[in-house]
Every structure is written in C-alpha cells, then in structure tokens.
Amino acid sequence: MTGTVKSFFIFGAGYSGRAFGRLMAAQGIPVAGTTRSPDKAEALRAEGIAPHLFDATGVSPDLLAALAATTHLIVSIAPDENGDPVLNALRGVLEALPLLEWTGYLSTVGVYGDHDGAWVDEETECRPVSQRSIQRLAAEMAWQDFADSVGKPLAILRLSGIYGSGRNAFVNLDRGMAKRLIKPGQVFNRIHVEDIARALEFLSGRHAEGIYNITDNEPAPPQDVVEYAASLMKIDPPAAIDFETATISPMARSFYGENKRVSNAKVRKAGFEFRHGDYRKALDRMWAEDSWR
DSSP states (O other): OOOOOOOEEEEOOSHHHHHHHHHHHHTTOOEEEEESOHHHHHHHHHTTOEEEEOOSSOOOHHHHHHHHTOSEEEEOOOOBTTBOHHHHHHHHHHHTOSSOOEEEEEEEGGGGBOOTTOEEOTTSOOBOOSHHHHHHHHHHHHHHHHHHHHTOOEEEEEEOEEEBTTBSHHHHHHTTOOOEEEOTTOOBOEEEHHHHHHHHHHHHHTTOOEEEEEOOSOOBOHHHHHHHHHHHHTSOOOOEEEGGGOOOOHHHHHHTTOOOEEOOHHHHHTTOOOSSOSHHHHHHHHHHHTOOO
C-alpha cells in the first residue's frame, strides 16, 4: 500500500463500468471513465464520473492528465481482431503511470468454452470456441504481460451473463421480447451488475491479483429465469420453443453452444459475499424494489 489517495480510471464506462463508477463516486472517491459518444459524456458527469472521449486512436491531453493521477485502473473494453484497443493505443503511457497500484480487467467466462455442463473454476483449462472468447483470452494474456512488466497486481474478473436494472427478464417480458427456449441440459450462470461493482470494490481494495470468476451461486436453465420472472409479474410466460428449430440470431445460438457450471468459490473464500446469490433472490429484490426498469 502506498498511502496515495485513490483515484480510479475506467476504460469503457458502459453498463458495468458505470455501475462501479457510481459506487465509487457515492463514496467521494475520484473516478473518471471513457466513452466513445459525446452524447453519453454528460450522463457520466451527472453520475459523478469525469468523462473522457476515447476511440482507441486519438488521446486528449485531459485523458493523459487523468491517467497520470490514476492509482486504480479498470478495463472494460472488448478486444477485437487487432488485439486489446487500450494497450494498442496507450501501452507506453500506461507503463509509465507514476501512481498506478492495481489493474482490474473485466473478461468473460466464455474463455472456458464448452465443458458439457461440468463445473469449471479458475484452474480449469480454457478452450474458447467463439472468436470473441478467443480474443478475450488473448487480451487477458496481454494484460498479464503488462502487469508483469510494471510489477503491479492485476485481477482478471471473468463475468457470466450480466443483468440488472433495465436489462433483465422483467424488461424482456414487459416488451414482449422474452423467449422461453428449451434445450435439455443447458444451463447458464448470471451476475447482477451491482455485484460486479461490489466485486471490483472488494478486489481493488485488497490489491488482489489473479483470476476470479464473478458469477452467481446457481447455474440454471434459461427458461427457469423467464418462468420465475413471469410468476412475479403474474403473467403467463411465453410459449416454450424448441431450441433446435428456434429462429434466433447466430450470436444467440453460439451462446447455447457452450454449456458449463461456473464456480465462484475462490472469490467467496477470499471473503466476498454476493448480494444477488441466485436469480430468484435477485428477481425478488428487483421486483419488490421496483428497480428492474
């Protein structure tokens, strides 16, 4: 620990990044974040997150000044076919940051690939299937190389399917967009965005390093979530659709090509407690609090 006043910088202040930024700002901790859209900059500012435009090409003097004051770096920008856009644009700058203490990289449980419904943990072999997961695993390794080069701890947070206010089964049902796809044996893990923010707070506060699965306690069939949400809304769930004959996007179909149960035992053993431990607790709370919209 350096005793330096904390200052967070979030590359990619989108759905998950903003949730963490709001949590830090509410505690009076300086936090900045990037967006590609000038229209979204004011929304970040209104939530206490100092906005910076970043499109992985030009870098403003204001962004460089904010990085120079950064102690904790959060990266939530997806890689592409050219690699990690943040490292590609700013590696030399980041390696020279004078106050940097810790980096957190938001990845995905997709890097594990398909394990036929078996349990996986942080020690399980990664065998990603989709191109996006292959790129994520490469980005994880690139950030680990960066952390090794600067001699500062890196935590890689592998996230499962993200949901929360404005992005959940209630919203899908309300908009008539929910599907009850049935694929026997298929399960998914999930993670509430609030628990992502809290896990980042927990890990950054301990300068934790290594890989952590940030996911709920209960892998479950996707149709169970839709049915439970419909029961709380007191409406009929949509008709069941056989996955094999369903009309869905290629990306949606690709998610069903990976089947695994992801363990969160490591981060729980470290002392972290999930507020939304399974989809029923989460949906119960969101419905009772009317925080789902």
